[in-house]
Amino acid sequence: MAEKRKMLPVWGVVLLDIALTAAGIGVYMLFDYVMPQKLSVKTEVVATVDSSADTFALPDEKTDSQSEQTDESETESAVSDHDLGVDSKASNRGTVEPKSQNGKRNLSNKNTYDVESDKNLFSSINGEEAESELLGTTRTDNSVVSVYKRSIGEGDEKITYFVADVYVSNVSEIKTAFADDSYGKNIKDSVYNMAVDNNAIFAINGDYYGNAEESIVIRNGVKYRDSASETDVLVLFTDGVMRTYLPEEFDIDAVIAQGAWQAWNFGPALLDGEGNVLDTFNTTSYLNSKNPRSAVGYVEPGHYVFVTVDGRDKGYSSGATLSELAAILSDEGCIYGYNLDGGKSAMMYYDGEIINEPDGGGRDISDIIYVSK
16 A cells, blocks of 8 residues: 655645745846846937037137126027927926925925925035045047046035036037946946946946836937836937926927937936026935935036035045035036936946945946046
8 A cells, every 4th residue: 555645734834835935036036136138129219419510619619708608598598499388288398397385396296305304404515615626637529528526524524526527519429328238127237347348538327227117218319218207307408408307297209309319217306497406306305315426417508517426434425415416516507407326326437447435336237327538
C-alpha cells in the first residue's frame, strides 16, 4: 500500500503562502522598478529648429543699451505670442493663473503649499548678498556659459549653490539627452557619463521622466509621451520663450502648435512671469522642506539660468526650501522658474567634472539638460 502523503500543518501552509507571495512581489518589483526597459512608443516630431540660424545675440554682440536692459516691447511680444488664450475655456493659458482676492493663485489641486505660512521664508536669502566665485566662462560660436559658486547665510543656515548663466544664439543649443540614448523605464546613468557622451560644456539633471508613470515628455522637438499629470509643466518653445503651466492650464495640442522644443513635467513652477515668487506652490508643505535642489530659470529668449543647490550638510549647505530656491532664481534675474528633480539627483557638470557636492555622491538618473561644445 502506498504511504499517505503528510499534510503540512496550518502554520506551514501560511509560511509557504507568505514566501510565495513575497517572491512574486519581489519578481514584480525587480521587473517594474529595477530592470531597464526600453519602451517602443510612437514618437512624433512636433518642432524643428534651423540650427544654423543666429536667432539671439550673444553678450559680446549686444550694444551697450541692450546689455543694460531688456527690450520690454520684445519681451511683451514674445509673451503674447504664447498666451494661447484663444477660447473662453483656455483664457490666460500659457500665463500664470490670475490671483484671487486673497492674493493666492486659483489652484484646483488641493495639494498646494501656501508659502506665506513658511515662517522661515527667505531666512537666508532675503536682504543678503551672496558670496560669489566665478568658476569659469566658456564661449563657443553658439553659446556663452558662465558658472558661479555662491553661498549665503551662516552656520547651520548656510546655503551653497551653483549657477550656470547661459546665453545661446539658437534655441537648438538647449539640448536634452536620455541615459543610454534610449527612451524607457529604469534606464539610468550618471550625469557625468551622459554629459561626456554628449560632448557637453555644461549639464544639469533633468526631471527624471523615467521615474514617472505619467508625464509630458517632449525632447529636442520629439514627443514621446503626453499623458496627463497633476504636476506643473515647463515648456521651451522654438522662438526661445520658456513658460510654466498649471496642470489644468496645459493644453498639449496648443503648445505643440506654438512650437514646443522641450517639455518637462516635475515642478512646481516658482515664479509668476514677472520675476516674483509665487504666493502658492502646486505641491505639499512636506516637499517644501530644505533639500538639495536643481532648477531652471528664464530671463528672456536666448538667456537661461540653471541652479543646483547642495544640501543635507549643515555648515556647508543646508539645502533650500522651494521658497528660497524661487528667491535665488528671482535674484538671478529670472521671470519664470521651475523646480527640477532634486535630492540625490541634484547635480551640475561643467568643464569635465561634477562641480557640486551631491548628497550621498549622487545617483544615476534618466536624463539631463545640457549645452554642447
